[in-house]
Amino acid sequence: MRIYGGTAQSSALQHGPRPLPLFLDMLRSETAASPERTAAVLKGLRRYQEADRGRPRRLPPARFRKRRARLRDYGGDGRPVVFVPSLINPPFVLDLTPETSLVRWIADAGFHAWLVDWGTTDPRDREMDVAAHVGRVLEPLLAKLPEPPLLVGYCLGGTMALAAASRMKVAALATIAAPWRFAGYGAAAADIGALWKAAEPGCHQLGLVPMEVLQTGFWRLDPRRTIAKFEAFAGMEAERAAMFVALEDWANAGEPLTYTAGAELFEQMVGEDRPGRGEWRVGGARVGPGMIDCPSIEYVSLTDRIVPAATAAGLAERRDLGAGHVGMIVGGGARRQLWEPLRDWLRAVPGSR
Missing domain, CATH: 3.40.50.1820 (Alpha/Beta hydrolase fold, catalytic domain)
Incomplete structure (x- = not known):
């Protein structure tokens, strides 16, 4: 399966999830009571990072x-x-x-x-x-x-x-x-606002809102699912696994916002x-x-x-x-x-x- 983008030719360590430190913090929190789950998620994470992505497809004109x-x-x-x-x-x-x-x-x-x-x-x-x-x-x-x-x-x-x-x-x-x-968005708007309040000074200096800021907000909406999907990926069959890699590469990519x-x-x-x-x-x-x-x-x-x-x-x-x-x-x-x-x-x- 071929996907878009330049990541297919990058080293495995460059593949997400982004931001990785936050992912690892969520992993510790979500699987603290189960070393078996921790091991399964890490196995899935390594499989994702090392997956063969083939050559990038050409973009339409x-x-x-x-x-x-x-x-x-x-x-x-x-x-x-x-x-x-x-x-x-x-x-x-x-x-x-x-x-x-x-x-x-x-x-x-x-x-x-x-x-x-x-x-x-x-x-x-x-x-x-x-x-x-x-x-x-x-x-x-x-x-x-x-x-x-x-x-x-x-x-x-x-x-x-x-x-x-x-x-x-x-x-x-x-x-x-x-x-x-x-x-x-109801009560979730307050959490999104708190995230922006913490990130805004750095974003103002950069002139950009890095993708990691936005991804942090998405993950906070459902941290349990963010961890569980990598746990499931550890044992996923090949065809579904290829789609998982393509989708996660998309989700972890993207330009910053102005x-x-x-x-x-x-x-x-x-x-x-x-x-x-x-x-x-x-x-x-x-x-x-x-x-x-x-x-x-x-x-x-x-x-x-x-x-x-x-x-x-x-x-x-x-x-x-x-x-x-x-x-x-x-x-x-x-x-x-x-x-x-x-x-x-x-x-x-x-x-x-």
Whole structure:
């Protein structure tokens, strides 16, 4: 199985999980009463670090560019469908392996598929917040296409796609596990705020929010599962193990956020819920579900720990899924629960074939 990225040619010690010291602290805490479990997790960790990743796959060509971002062309005939990934983690969870690629599958289903690649973070862009990524990067990229695209946004990419659809002509909008009403994080918002308070001074000096800061927040949502999955990996059969490696490499990779994007995410979105209160602005204009004049749908996981169902935007249509944040994209039931319903919905948009 071939995966994206340059890590396949790196030494085994460079493979995650990141940050490793925090992982080892959680390991001690979660398995303190069971030396057998500790040994199993460490066995799984070593197996992951030493796994054969093969040669990296080639990236599809970048047809359009704006600042550091690229719009990658996955081919296909039909109306353009643009997948907008999160700024957090690489975009290729939507094209994880040849066998597990939502983007390629949609291209084979009668559409011309595109994927936004946000590129390499530059500390000189420290003042580019999330809103600026929408107005100054995403919208100009979409405007380069010959016709208004069908937008599909995942996670924070869905939040950004919704904002773009509020401000420009698009054929339709579908969001997947996209937070909008950040008040839906409930008590977890306080923990996220505490994490940012501790990390902010260093991030301010760097002009960046390192991926390790974001990963720490994800792990704290479910430390037991973070440890247990490596315990299970120790004895996992080969085919499932290859998928585990590809997915963990994706989860442990990713560019840092610009400082201002991180500050906006932690302070104005999670802390103040500006999108959910109708107060988030892009280019000085308010954005939100009420400003969208195209067909729209949101796919919401009822078991998502990263983006709880309570954070959903309330678009015109909604489909609830019984899969987790990543499982809905690449899990064993992803095609039945998400891929096929999404394809059918896109086909039903007026003007589609």
